[in-house]
Amino acid sequence: MVQVIRFITEGxxxxxxxxxxxxxxxxxxxxxxxxxxxxxxxSEDELKELLQF
Structure with missing residues (x-):
């Protein structure tokens, strides 16, 4: 399992x-x-693909 830490600046x-x-x-x-x-x-993957930006 890979842990991802995100640092996102507000605004x-x-x-x-x-x-x-x-x-x-x-x-x-x-x-x-x-x-x-x-x-x-x-499939779940197909639906996720449809909703990707």
């Missing part, structure tokens, strides 16, 4: 990008639940 574009990535990650986690059948045509 920068990097902070906004990080916040957007975090929101997208949360959305994917809310949409894809264990045993989910509604999204059976898209």
């Amino acid at each position: 920068t574009i990097e902070e906004k990008i990080y916040q957007l990535q975090h929101k997208k990650r949360e959305l994917v986690e809310q949409i894809i639940q264990p045993g989910e059948t509604l999204l059976s045509k898209l």
Whole structure:
């Protein structure tokens, strides 16, 4: 397991990008639940790829 430490300066574009990535990650986690059948045509990786910036 690799540990990543991020240093992001407040009020920068990097902070906004990080916040957007975090929101997208949360959305994917809310949409894809264990045993989910509604999204059976898209894999988790495919859905994540669709939501990438």
